[in-house]
Amino acid sequence: MNRQKLRGMKENFLQRRYAVSLGRRYVLAAASVVLFGVLGCSQVNSNSDALADSKMPQPELPLQKKTVKVDTKLVKANNKFGFKLFSEILTAESNEKNIFISPSSLAIALAMTYNGASGSTQQAMAKTLELQGMSLAEINSNYANLKSLLENPDANVQLNIANSLWVNQDVTLRPDFLQRNQEFYQAKVANLNFKSASALNSINNWVNDNTRGKINKIVDTIEPNQVLFLINAIYFKGQWSEKFDKNQTAEHPFYSASGQQKPHLMMSQTGEYQYYENEQFQAVSLPYGKDKKVSFYIFLPKQNSTLKTFYQNLNAENWEKWVTQFKSQDGFIRLPRLKTDYEVSLNDALKALGMQEAFSNQANFSGMGKNLAISQVKHKTFVEVNEEGTEAAAATSVGIVATSLREKPEPFQMIVDRPFFCAIRDNQTGSILFMGSILEP
CATH class of the missing domain: 2.30.39.10 (Alpha-1-antitrypsin, domain 1)
Structure with a gap:
């Protein structure tokens, strides 16, 4: 009888202990769910400070970049557009001169503009940019992924991509157009008084800062009918894997x-x-x-x-x-050794590739605002190659005006250099960042 009582008391004790242990497990599990939930929110909101304060290992951010995938259709479209444009510039140029462009910079600036195009203007831009068969949502999400993959791929390779929209404060643009450029292209949106002299400085200072001083001006003047500037800036600096002695x-x-x-x-x-x-x-x-x-x-x-x-x-x-x-x-x-810069207005080249309507009074940018057209697509680049590596920068400005007072494009300005074709290519995605015809050092 005493043995039975002892056995019963022992079983009772074990059951209570198990219940307490089980309760602790549930509490720990719940705490884990809350913890991972907090970490997950921190990643989504890019709250790097919260992550830095955590004492837990933090492999998530670098791993996240590797898991991003880009549809190869977009990379192929950008490269095809780049070669078409390069060929058009070569054809238009009667004398052999230096040409150095950034297909990636041009494609991104025009993709931001494409977000405001509608109807036949949108179709013409899609054909020129080789974007047929891709929805706007696909294009935008893939550009967001591409930017994430391209930027700073190596400890010894610096690559920064920056976008901005500069809006005349007297003009109202569609909020969804601005929101898409902010969300997918991480574009800075600024409202300026285009009548003020400080507006020009604000735009060019942004370009200067985002090209590390290699391109200090992309906009020369602001016309009275100017509505918007969409600007992309790319800065690249890479050390050779094997430096030259x-x-x-x-x-x-x-x-x-x-x-x-x-x-x-x-x-x-x-x-x-x-x-x-x-x-x-x-x-x-x-x-x-x-x-x-x-x-x-x-x-x-x-x-x-x-x-x-x-x-x-x-x-x-x-x-x-x-x-x-x-x-x-x-x-x-x-x-x-190589050091050169290049500047070109691409109105004529883009018109020759099928974008005439976007520059005309028939332009349809109703997704952006009313009665708008492209006034000028201006492109500037810089490149230096030496024993340490390569430094290159590009800026592209797409000017948008009210459909009147069309201004003539500026003449080409080029610097003669070495006779070879060159390109800077991201081997991970296949994106061509820069390409050029270098004629004489």
């Missing part, structure tokens, strides 16, 4: 397209490179940073060929074919 830099002859010989400082290096060669040209990829996610591509026509012949075959399809054929190979490269 400055002691190996020396003067060597350079032969210009006209055959004239000039001495120029050339950087030299021997190593293992991603290399491709065919009957027309040699091509090499010089990577930046430890992870080599971004590279500087050089395409040099052979002595029995010319840049003109190369450009006849330069298009998005051939580009994709070429970049897949680069293979590791030992070799020697001699590359000139």
Whole structure:
């Protein structure tokens, strides 16, 4: 009898202990749910301070960037648009001069503008920008993902993309148009008194700050009928994965397209490179940073060929074919130091590609506001290549005016440089950040 009582008391004790233990588990589980909920909200709201204060490990933010995916259709569309525009500029230019553009900067600025286009104007822009078959929601969400993937891909590679909308305070634009540009393009929206001299300084100071002083002005004047400026700025600075030894830099002859010989400082290096060669040209990829996610591509026509012949075959399809054929190979490269800037008004080139209506009185930007048209698409770039790496910047301004008092585009301004085609490409997404025809160092 005593044994039964003892056994019963023991079982009773164990049951109470189990109940207490179970209760604690539920409390811990509930606390965990609350904790992860807080962390989740912190990520969504980009509350980095709250995360920094937490003592728990925080791998979420870097991992989040890697899980972002971009529809390859958008990258291919941007690259195709870039090659079309580059070809149009080459065709329009009668003399051989330096050309250096940022397809990514142009595409982003025009995509923000596209958010306000309707009807046949929207269709014409979609065709020019190669966006057919993609909804506005798809385009915007993929641009948001692309920006996240492109920015600062490596500890030794700095890439910043900034967007802004500068609105005349006397004008009311559709709130949904402004909201989409803020949400998907992280665009700064500012209302300014366009009649004030300080408005011009505010816009250009923003460009100067977001290109690290490499482009200090994108807007020269503000016309009386100006409504809006949509501006993109890209800044890139990458250290070579294998830097050039400055002691190996020396003067060597350079032969210009006209055959004239000039001495120029050339950087030299021997190593293992991603290399491709065919009957027309040699091509090499010089990577930046430890992870080599971004590279500087050089395409040099052979002595029995010319840049003109190369450009006849330069298009998005051939580009994709070429970049897949680069293979590791030992070799020697001699590359000139390079520093140049470039400025161009792209009205005529974009009209030739099918966007005439967007610049005319028939333009339909009702998704943005009433009676609006593009007045000017202006583009500026800067690039410097030396032993340490490459620094490049681009700014694109899309000016919007009330449909009257159309101003003429400014003439091209270009600087002659070295005769080779080059591009800075993000190897992770395939996005071409910059491309150029460098004619003489």
